[in-house]
Amino acid sequence: MNHPIVDTDTLTHPAVRLERVTKDFGGGVLGLDDVTAEFRTGAITVLLGLSGSGKSTLLRHLNGLHRPTSGSVSVLGQDVASLRGRPLRTLRREIAVIFQHFNLIGPMSVLENVCTGRLGSLVGPRLSLMMYPESVRRQALEKLDRVGLADRAYQRADTLSGGQQQRVAIARALMQNPKILLADEPVASLDPVSAREVMSLIQEISSENQLTVISSLHQVQLAIDFADRIVGLRSGRIVLDQATEGLYAEEASEIYTSVSGMALAGHGGR
Structure with a gap:
């Protein structure tokens, strides 16, 4: 198989950077709360968290469907919030999206x-x-x-x-x-065997094309098996940022506990 020529200079810069991003939906509801993160070019990052933790809100900031209340979002070197019209459409052509329900x-x-x-x-x-x-x-x-x-x-x-x-x-x-693939719960509707097949395909394509993948998931084991990095979100804040290399199955429950807040709830925490 012929692999594309990779611009190594591009790989030294993050494909996506969020700097102190807050999204206030009003009424005291924060979709994102002071989020700072970088996503490396060519890597697969899984956003892990319960429903309402901010995963989809973060993804929608990356192609301009949401704009931050404060902070900045940089994608492929461009400030997304500042783009309108043709420049925004041009950037969106570099960002492909797949969804839970396929949208075919x-x-x-x-x-x-x-x-x-x-x-x-x-x-x-x-x-x-x-x-x-x-x-x-x-x-x-x-x-x-x-x-x-x-x-x-x-x-x-x-x-x-x-x-x-x-x-x-x-x-x-x-x-x-595309240079970036956003995957919003791409395997939530699939059986376990099909889910692993789809994640394996995404992993192969990312490697072949140096495609930056940012995917939201609920399944911790899939994240460990197929991602380079896990970013855990809870109530719009990053509570975990960890490489998957060296992680084992027995650690999965601890990771899920850390992003779900179950440990805090179990101890009467706030």
Whole structure:
């Protein structure tokens, strides 16, 4: 397999930097509370925490869906909050997103779903598969082959299993040729075997393309097995920041306790 030429100077700088970021939704609700963190280029980082801990809020700051109440968010060297219009759209083409529920168009073919990953760089609507340029259709087939689904290209997307649909969503994301992949609970809807297959695929693609991956998860063991680093969030604050190298299964419960606050609750803590 031919690997891309990697700009080693780029790898010395973080792909993402948050500096004292607070997101105040009003009414005393803080989505993020004074968060400072860096995310290394080409690494896989898992955001771990309970629902409402701030994982999705953090991800939405990285492509400008949320803007910080205070602090700064830098992505690929750009201050996200300062971007509007075309510069913001240009940055978003560098940032692909996959979701828990796949967001595929069920009656549409698998191949056409993957082609939609290029809509941000095409002019005008695309009402059928054949309205996409041949080069786009060819690239979509290549991405489907990479995720192991080239033989399902002309099948309806809603006839696939959950794991297969998430692989289609990954292929669609790769159509952007992104530098960053944001994955918001990408395996929460999958059975354990499919979840491991999807995380393994993400890990392989990250390594091949020096793709920076930031993913929210609930499953501690998956985070340990597939991420380079775990960032634990609780009530909008970072309470854990740890490399996964050398971590073992017996430590998983301790990690989960640290991000869930169960230890504090068990001792009557605040």
